[in-house]
Amino acid sequence: MEHIFNLLYVVMAIINFSRTNGTFCSLQGEPAYPQLSKHGDIIIGGILPFHSRWDVTNMSYLVKPPPVKCMSLDFRAFQFSQSLIYAIEEINNSSSLLPGVSLGYKIYDSCTSTAIGVRMAMTLVNGNENSDLDEPCSKPAQVQAIIGETYSSVSMAIANSIGPLSVPVISYYSTCECLSDKRKYPSFLRTIPSDYFQSRALAEMVKHFGWTWVGAIRRDDDYGNSGMAAFTEAAVELGICLEYSIPFFRTYSQEKVLRIVEQVKSSTSRVIVAFVDTWDLDILVHAFFKNNVTGYQWVGTEAWIFDLELATLDKFNILQGAIGLAISQTTVTGLKDFILDINPLKSVGSAIFTEFWEALFQCTFTKQNKSKDKPVCTGEEKVSEVENPFTDMSLMPIFSNVYKGVYAVAHALHDLLGCTQTCPTKKQPDPFTFLEHLKRIHFKTKEGDEVYFDKNGDPAAKYEIINWQTHKEHQYEFVSVGLYDSTLPFHNRLTVNMASIVWAKNSNQVPVSVCSESCPPGTRKAVQKGKPICCFDCIPCAEGEISNMTDSVTCEQCTQDYWSNPYRDKCVKKETEYLSYEETMGILLTAVSVIGAIMAITIAILFFRYKNTPIVKANNSELSFLLLFSLNLCFLCSLTFIGQPSDWSCMLRHTAFGIIFVLCISCVLGKTIVVLMAFRATLPGSNVMKWFGPPQQRLSVLAFTLIQHYKEKIILECNLGSNVAFWAVLGYIGLLSLLCFILAFLARKLPDNFNEAKFITFSMLIFCAVWITFIPAYVSSPGKFTVAVEIFAILASSFGLLFCIFLPKCYIIILKPEKNTKKQMMGKMAVK
Numbered sequence: 100m101e102h103i104f105n106l107l108y109v110v111m112a113i114i115n116f117s118r119t120n121g122t123f124c125s126l127q128g129e130p131a132y133p134q135l136s137k138h139g140d141i142i143i144g145g146i147l148p149f150h151s152r153w154d155v156t157n158m159s160y161l162v163k164p165p166p167v168k169c170m171s172l173d174f175r176a177f178q179f180s181q182s183l184i185y186a187i188e189e190i191n192n193s194s195s196l197l198p199g200v201s202l203g204y205k206i207y208d209s210c211t212s213t214a215i216g217v218r219m220a221m222t223l224v225n226g227n228e229n230s231d232l233d234e235p236c237s238k239p240a241q242v243q244a245i246i247g248e249t250y251s252s253v254s255m256a257i258a259n260s261i262g263p264l265s266v267p268v269i270s271y272y273s274t275c276e277c278l279s280d281k282r283k284y285p286s287f288l289r290t291i292p293s294d295y296f297q298s299r300a301l302a303e304m305v306k307h308f309g310w311t312w313v314g315a316i317r318r319d320d321d322y323g324n325s326g327m328a329a330f331t332e333a334a335v336e337l338g339i340c341l342e343y344s345i346p347f348f349r350t351y352s353q354e355k356v357l358r359i360v361e362q363v364k365s366s367t368s369r370v371i372v373a374f375v376d377t378w379d380l381d382i383l384v385h386a387f388f389k390n391n392v393t394g395y396q397w398v399g400t401e402a403w404i405f406d407l408e409l410a411t412l413d414k415f416n417i418l419q420g421a422i423g424l425a426i427s428q429t430t431v432t433g434l435k436d437f438i439l440d441i442n443p444l445k446s447v448g449s450a451i452f453t454e455f456w457e458a459l460f461q462c463t464f465t466k467q468n469k470s471k472d473k474p475v476c477t478g479e480e481k482v483s484e485v486e487n488p489f490t491d492m493s494l495m496p497i498f499s500n501v502y503k504g505v506y507a508v509a510h511a512l513h514d515l516l517g518c519t520q521t522c523p524t525k526k527q528p529d530p531f532t533f534l535e536h537l538k539r540i541h542f543k544t545k546e547g548d549e550v551y552f553d554k555n556g557d558p559a560a561k562y563e564i565i566n567w568q569t570h571k572e573h574q575y576e577f578v579s580v581g582l583y584d585s586t587l588p589f590h591n592r593l594t595v596n597m598a599s600i601v602w603a604k605n606s607n608q609v610p611v612s613v614c615s616e617s618c619p620p621g622t623r624k625a626v627q628k629g630k631p632i633c634c635f636d637c638i639p640c641a642e643g644e645i646s647n648m649t650d651s652v653t654c655e656q657c658t659q660d661y662w663s664n665p666y667r668d669k670c671v672k673k674e675t676e677y678l679s680y681e682e683t684m685g686i687l688l689t690a691v692s693v694i695g696a697i698m699a700i701t702i703a704i705l706f707f708r709y710k711n712t713p714i715v716k717a718n719n720s721e722l723s724f725l726l727l728f729s730l731n732l733c734f735l736c737s738l739t740f741i742g743q744p745s746d747w748s749c750m751l752r753h754t755a756f757g758i759i760f761v762l763c764i765s766c767v768l769g770k771t772i773v774v775l776m777a778f779r780a781t782l783p784g785s786n787v788m789k790w791f792g793p794p795q796q797r798l799s800v801l802a803f804t805l806i807q808h809y810k811e812k813i814i815l816e817c818n819l820g821s822n823v824a825f826w827a828v829l830g831y832i833g834l835l836s837l838l839c840f841i842l843a844f845l846a847r848k849l850p851d852n853f854n855e856a857k858f859i860t861f862s863m864l865i866f867c868a869v870w871i872t873f874i875p876a877y878v879s880s881p882g883k884f885t886v887a888v889e890i891f892a893i894l895a896s897s898f899g900l901l902f903c904i905f906l907p908k909c910y911i912i913i914l915k916p917e918k919n920t921k922k923q924m925m926g927k928m929a930v931k
Contacts, residue, residue, distance in 0.1 A: 131207065131218065131219060131222045133205040133206055133207050134149060134180075134206055134207060134208050134449070134450070134451040135180055135184070135204065135205075135206040135449065135451065136203070136204060136205045136206065137184075137187075137203045137204050138203045139187075139191075139201040139202045139203020139204070140200050140201045140202070140203070140525040141200060141201075141202055141203070141243050141512065141525070141527050142202075142203045142204065142205055142241060142242045142243065143183075143187065143202055143203070143204050143205075143242060143243055143244055143245075143246060143505065143508055144204070144205050144206075144207070144220075144223035144242035144244065144245040144246065144247075145180065145183050145204060145205065145206035145207065145245065145246045145247055146206075146207050146208075146209050146216055146219050146220060146223070146245060146246075146247035146248045146253075146257065147176040147179050147180050147206060147207075147208065147209065147247055147248070147249065148173055148176045148208070148209050148210065148211040148248065148249050148250065148253075149169070149172060149173060149176045149177065149180075149208040149209075149210070149451060150169035150170055150171055150172055150173060150176075150208060150210045150211065151170075151171040151172075151173045151211050151378070152169075152170050152171050152210070152211060153167050153168060153169050153170060153210045153211075153212055153215070154167070154168035154169075154170055167210065167212070167215060169208060169210040172454055172455060172458045173211075174455075174458075174459070174487065174488040174489035175488060175494065176249065177451075177455055177489060178438055178489065178494065178498060179249070179271065179272075179497070179498065179501050180206050181437060181438045181441070182431075182434060182438070182498040182499075182501040182502050183204065183206065183246055183501050183502075183505055184204065184206075184437075185431075185433070185434050185437045185438070185502070186501070186502045186505035186506060186509075187202045187203075187204055187505055189433075190202055190505070190506070190509045196509055196510070196513055196518075197509055197512060197513050197516075197518055197522060198518060198520060198521045198522060199518075199521035199522045199525070200512070200516070200518070200522045200525050202509065205223060205242065207219035207222065207223065208451070209247070209248055209253055211249075211250065211253070212253070213252055213253050213256045214256075216247075216248055216253040216254075216256060216257050217256045217257055217260045220245060220257040220260055220261050220268075221260065221261070223241060223242045223245055224241060224242065224261050224264055224266055225241065226241030242266065243266075243267075243508060243512065243527055243528070243530075243533065244266065244267040244268070244269055244508045244533075244537070245257070245261075245266060245267070245268045245269070246269050246270075246271070246501060246504050246505060247268070247269075247270060247271075248270060248272075248273060249270075249271075249272045249273065250272075250273065250320075250322065251273040251274060251275035251277075251278065251320070251321050251322040251325070252275075252320045252321045252322065253273075254268065254270045254273035254275075254278060254287070255273075255275065255277065255278060255284070255321055258278065258284040258286060258287040259283065259284060261286065262283075262284055262285050262286045262287070264286075264530060265285070265286055265530040265531040265533075265534045266286060266530050266534075267286050267287075267288055267508070267530075267533070267534050267537055268284075268286055268287050268288070269288045269289060269290065269504040269507065269508070270287070270288075270289040270290075270291065270504075271289070271290050271291055271497055271500035271501045271503075271504055272291055272497055272500065273289060273291070273322075274289075274291055274292065274293060274294045274297060274322065274326070274400075274401070274402075275293075275294055275321050275322050275325045275326065276293050276294045276295040276298070276325050276326065276328075276329050277321060277325045278293070278556075279293050279295060279555035279556065279557055280555075281554075281555060281556065284556075285534075286534055287556055288504075288507075288537065288538070288552050288556040289500075289556060289557060289558070290500040290501075290503045290504045290507070290550070290558055291401075291426065291497070291500050291558070292426075292557060292558060292559070292560035292561070292562070292585075293555070293557045293560070294322070294325065294326040294329055294400075295329055295557075296557075296560030296585045297326070297400060297401065297424055297560070297562070298326055298327075298329035298330035298332075298333055299329070299330075299333040299585075300424055300560070300562055300583045300585070300592075300593070301330055301333075301372060301398060301400070301423075301424060302330055302333035302334045302336075302337055302339060303333075303337065303583075303592065303593050304398070304422075304424070304564065304583070304593060304595070305334070305337075305339055305370070305372070305398060306337045306338070306339060307593055307595060308609055309609065309611075309613070310339070310370045310396075310610075310612040310613070311338060311339050311340060311612070311613050311614065311633045312339075312340055312342055312367070312368045312370075312612050312613045312614040312633050312634075313334075313339065313340075313341060313342065313368050313370040313371070313372055313398075313612055314341065314342050314343045314344075314345075314363060314366050314368045314370065314371050314372070315327055315330070315331075315341050315343065315344040315345070315371070315372045315373075315374070316344075316345050316347055316359070316363075316371060316372075316373050316374070316375060316383065317344060317345070317346055317347070317373075317374040317375065318346075318347065318348060318374060318375045318376060318379055319346035319347055319348040319351075320348065322374070322376075322402075323346070323347075323374045323375060324346070326374045326400065327344055327374045330372065330374070331344065338632070338633070338650075339633070340614065340631040340632065340633035340634075342366050342367065342368045342614075343362060343363075343366060343368075345359050345362060345363075347359060347375060347379055347383065348379065349378050349379045349382050356382065356383070356386050357386070357390075359383075359386075360386050360387060360390045360392055361390075363387075363392060363395070364390065364392050367614070368612050368614075369394075369395060369396055369603075369610050369611065369612040370395070370396045370397075370398060370610065370612040371395050371396070371397050371398065372398045373397055373398065373399050373400070373403070374400055374402075375400075375402065375403065376402045376403055377402070377403045377406045377408060377409045380403050380409060380418075381409060381412050381413075384412070384413050384415065384417045384418065387417050388415040388417055392417075393415075393416075393417060393604075394603055394604050395417075395603060396420060396421075396422075396602060396603040396610045396612070397417075397418050397420075397421040397422075397423075397603070398421070398422060398423055399421055399422070399423030399424070400423060400424060401423070401424050401425050401426050401562070403423075404421065404422075404423030404424065404425050404565050404567075404577075405425040405426075405493055405494065405496075405565055405577055406493065406494070407488070407491045407493045407577075408488045408491065410567065410574075410575040410577075411574075413575070416569070418567055418575075419567060419569060419575075419603060419604065419605060420566070420567060420568075420600075420601055420602040420603040420604065420605065420606070421566070421567040421603075422564065422565065422566045422567070422580070422600065422602075423564070423565055424562040424563070424564060424565070424583065425496070425562060425563045425564075425565045425577075426496035426497065426500070426561075426562065426563070427496060427561045427562060427563050427582075428495070428496060428563060428579070429495065429496055429499045429546060429548055430495055430499070430546065431495070431498065431499050431502050431544075431546065432545065432546065434495070434498055434499075434502065435492050435495070438489075438492075438498070439482050439483065439490065440482075441455075441482060456476055456478070456480075457473075457476060459480075459482070459485060459487070459489060460476060460480045460485065461473055462474050462475060462476035462477075462480070463475060463476060464476045464478075493577065499548070502544070503544065503548070503550050506542070506544065506550065507537060507540055507542075507550055507552075508537065510540050510542050510550075511533060511536045511537040511540050512528070512533070514536065514540070515528050515532070515533060515536050516528070537552075538552055538556065540552075559585065559586050560583075560584075560585035560586075561582070561583070561584050561585070561586075562582070562583040563579045563581070563582060563583075564579065564580050564581035564582065564583065564595060565577050565578070565579060565580070566578045566579075566580045566599070566600050566601060568601045569601075569605065578599065578601075580595060580596050580599050580600050581593065581594050581595035581596055582594050597609070613633065614630070614631065614633040614634040614635075615627075615633065615634050615635045615636070615637075616637075617649050617650050618635070618637035618646075618649065618650050618651065619637070619649060619668075620645075620646055620647050620648060620649060620651070620666070620667075620668035621639060621640055621645070621646060621666045621667035621668040622637040622638055622639050622640060622646060622651070622667070623637070623638050623640060623646055623651050623652060623653055623654050624636075624637065624638075624650055624651065624652055625637075625638045639667060640654035640663065640667040641654065642662075642663060643656060643657050643662055643663055644656050644657065644663055644667065645657060645663045645664075645667050645668055645669060645670055646667065646668065647668050647669060654667070657670035658670065660672060660673055661673060675743070676883050677742070677743050677744060677883055677886070678740065678741050678742070678883045678886045678887055678890075679741070679742065679743070680741055680742055684887055685741050685742075688737065688741060688887065688890050688891070688894070689738065689741060691894055692734050692735065692737045692738050692890075692894060693734075695730075695733075695734035695894060695897055695898055695901065696731050696734035696735050698901060699727050699730045699731040699734060699901060700727075700731055702727055702901070702905050702909060703724060703727040703728070703731070705909060705912060705913075706720065706723060706724065706727070706905075706908075707724070709912050709919070712912065712919045713919055713920055713921045714908055714911055714912060714918075714919045715908070715912075722766050722769050723905075725762075725766050726763060726766035726767065726900075726904070727905070729759055729762040729763040729766055730763060730897055730900060730901050732755070732759040732762075733759050733760065733763055733893060733896075733897040734894065734897055736752070736755045736756055736759050736893065737890045737893045737894055739751050739752040739755060740752050740886050740889060740890050740893075741886075741890070756893070760893075760896075763897075763900065764866075767859060767862065767863070767900065767904070768838060837867065858903050858904050858907055859903075859904060861903040862899050862900045862902075862903035862904050865895075865896070865899030865900075865903060866896045866899055866900060869892050869895045869896045869899065872892075
């Protein structure tokens with residue numbers, strides 16, 4: 100219906116314009132008179148919602164619409180009007196501000212209607228209060244500035260309508276961020292902060308309390324929609340998600356209200372951000388109570404968080420623990436007494452005063468309207484004896500905003516008129532010049548509050564954080580628990596005393612409202628598919644990666660010398676792991692290596708002592724001593740693998756390993772060849788031994804050894820970078836071992852009482868078995884166990900050679916000396 104009324108008003112304006120002759124214009128419809136007025140040299144206009152609604156009638160473009168009947172007197176708007184009048188009276192009585200110039204006022208009722216608000220603005224600008232006046236349309240504006248309106252939607256319409264005329268509109272309560280757009284609203288200014296700041300302050304406050312999953316209810320008009328859009332934008336920047344954002348208006352049907360309640364009830368978020376006004380929230384509170392929707396944490400804007408009337412209406416404690424932003428508390432000396440010291444007899448003929456008095460004291464002035472339930476008004480009733488929204492001074496900061504708006508106009512006039520001891524002229528300045536001057540004013544009130552406008556016509560944003568706390572049964576107390584100052588750096592804007600807050604359900608614990616619990620350090624967030632970013636799973640960081648903060652999005656890779664700790668929240672220096680002499684495994688391997696070396700030396704001493712005995716001579720003593728020497732080095736070589744690696748130990752261990760083992764196998768191979776050649780030499784006509792005598796034996800051992808020593812990477816590298824060289828050495832050793840095994844196997848049944856080839860075969864069988872087993876064990880063993888496997892293979896193969904080749908000989912030398920004879924050595928076994 101509001102939209103139809105606006106359309107009709109526009110149509111009437113067009114008809115009115117078409118009926119003019121271009122020289123004169125007149126206001127169509129019923130005459131518009133101010134509710135409150137006073138003559139003065141310069142007039143300040145006011146548009147206030149004295150009534151909260153109007154009587155809706157059927158309207159048609161075919162007939163003239165009837166006069167609009169405003170209903171439901173709003174005591175708050177009357178307080179605003181008294182604040183405006185108080186400021187003007189104080190200025191008129193001042194000798195320092197606008198001396199010699201009197202300010203007057205004309206205050207109209209917008210009836211909370213956009214169309215009526217625009218009509219009253221046009222009335223103030225044109226001065227056509229009577230419909231029969233014919234005056235030039237080009238005449239100057241009749242008011243210097245307009246104070247109002249309360250609601251953002253009405254202010255937008257008013258500012259948009261008279262913006263081309265450059266008449267300033269100064270609002271004390273319209274907070275919509277959209278009004279900061281100077282291209283659309285060039286003449287709009289305000290003394291209350293924009294919702295741009297409030298929305299961001301709310302988002303920062305919600306984030307401060309750890310709520311990342313919230314619901315929102317917004318008034319379905321410019322104030323609510325614009326404010327919620329700004330809040331949503333700020334919330335996204337801070338990582339806050341809205342589970343829902345529901346529009347609401349107090350004219351919604353009961354069915355719509357019920358759907359809203361059900362949507363809230365089915366949600367998982369426990370926090371509701373409400374961008375609504377007092378009357379909207381009153382309807383919602385009753386609906387929530389009827390449907391048993393309680394225990395939610397409400398977050399409010401300045402439109403309702405400091406409203407005592409709403410707090411009184413909430414008899415069900417639905418809003419218990421509510422927290423939100425309010426305009427910083429301030430006082431205007433003498434204003435409270437002025438508001439309360441009201442007397443309708445001082446405003447004879449003012450219908451608004453009569454209506455106000457009757458509503459305030461629930462009485463009637465006329466006998467015709469006398470009711471059984473209402474006494475006759477005497478006019479002598481005491482305001483101090485009633486308790487209602489009019490006597491409530493909780494909105495003193497808004498009263499102060501009205502006061503500041505009037506003083507801003509006065510200071511701009513004072514400077515523009517060049518007033519000193521007295522103003523040289525009382526002429527109303529040009530609107531455009533005055534507007535530009537007004538935008539640049541900067542002064543302090545008598546209480547010390549700074550008043551100025553930024554480039555968008557907005558004041559600095561400072562808010563108190565208010566908490567609703569129950570101090571009596573069904574009664575709330577507004578407790579200030581923090582501050583927000585947009586002029587400070589980002590990290591210092593918000594200060595909150597957490598210990599003094601009482602939350603929903605009268606709890607001292609901060610409510611939890613998250614879609615997913617925070618991810619602890621050592622994990623990262625992974626957004627759940629198809630859900631907002633606030634709904635996520637916590638994935639542990641991989642090995643070598645860490646996250647050292649809560650709710651980390653990624654895991655960071657540790658640097659090369661560092662590794663992640665077990666909790667994956669810190670990079671710690673990698674432990675240097677090696678086979679140490681101090682640990683049990685190192686001690687055992689060292690002991691076995693030393694024992695093997697001692698055994699090899701002992702056998703060498705034994706062989707040297709009995710070097711002239713047949714068993715030593717028959718087994719090529721020179722190769723035997725060389726083999727014992729190489730076996731002794733094999734045992735000692737394993738010691739280079741134990742202890743912390745260094746450059747020299749790395750080069751020594753693999754170089755020594757390759758050379759010594761090739762030398763060892765070369766000696767065994769030489770002994771095998773000698774055995775075969777010796778058998779060939781016993782055959783008639785054979786002189787093969789002259790081709791494989793001692794010089795040739797030494798040369799073969801040297802040749803086999805030097806072949807592998809040609810690969811210099813073994814000498815220079817010992818880490819994983821020398822894989823190819825390392826496995827080449829092992830391959831070469833394996834080749835010699837296999838050749839030796841084959842030759843020895845072929846000679847195992849030669850007819851000797853003491854068959855050397857048989858023992859060589861056994862030793863090579865053990866040797867090959869050890870090193871074949873070594874390959875998978877070496878590849879699969881981690882860290883220091885790789886070295887342990889390599890040492891074990893060296894020791895096992897060395898003991899195999901030592902025991903299989905030399906232990907039988909030692910047995911004969913020590914325990915069976917009777918067999919250590921030339922005859923016994925030369926005896927032939929029966930050939931099968």
